[in-house]
Structure formats: structure tokens, C-alpha cells
Amino acid sequence: MGHDIYGVNKAGKEIAYARFSMGNYNATILYSLLEAHKYYAGVSGSGNWNTYSIPQIEKALNKYKQLYKNGDSQNWDLKQILEFIQNCLETAKKEESVRVYFG
DSSP states (O other): OEEEEEEEOTTOOEEEEEEEETTOTTHHHHHHHTTOGGGBOSSSBOSEEEEEEHHHHHHHHHHHHHHHTTOOTTOHHHHHHHHHHHHHHHHHHHHSEEEEEEO
């Protein structure tokens, strides 16, 4: 069990990925930044999708920057969260939205 969170483009291609073990509390950081609490199922994600607009992903990135000042490069989880959000934002800017799977 664990949290496997994927960002995909409109063609269904994976553009972002974040993995957290079931006991890793850092998973809740990403759920919180994406305002995706309803997709958090404890030891894993709920298995559902959500579509995010550019402003929603920008909001998540801005919250991340406020809280973590672009992250601690030594903290692997913060780094993967930042990369996940940045990759989702890049795709959303190209395609007007991005889909995220919470598994």
C-alpha cells in the first residue's frame, strides 16, 4: 500500500509522478497543496481522478513556495512534490488543464 499520484496530459500520458509509502506523512502535504483531502484514503489514495485548471495549480505552487521556500534540496519528498506541481503546471499551461490520479 502507498500513495501513487500521477499527473497526466489530455492524451493520457504520464507527465508527473509522486510516490509515498503508506506511513509517510509527507503525502498529506501534496494532498493539502492540491486541496485534494477527499482523495486521501489513509494508507493510499482513493483511486479517483481530479482535473485541475491553471489557476488551481498555480495556487498550489504559490502555497508550496510560501511554506517551503522552494523546498529543502536535501528533503527528497519536498523535492518530488515541487517537481510534481511544476510538471503539472507546465502541462496545464499547454493544455489548459491537467488530470491527477490519486492512487
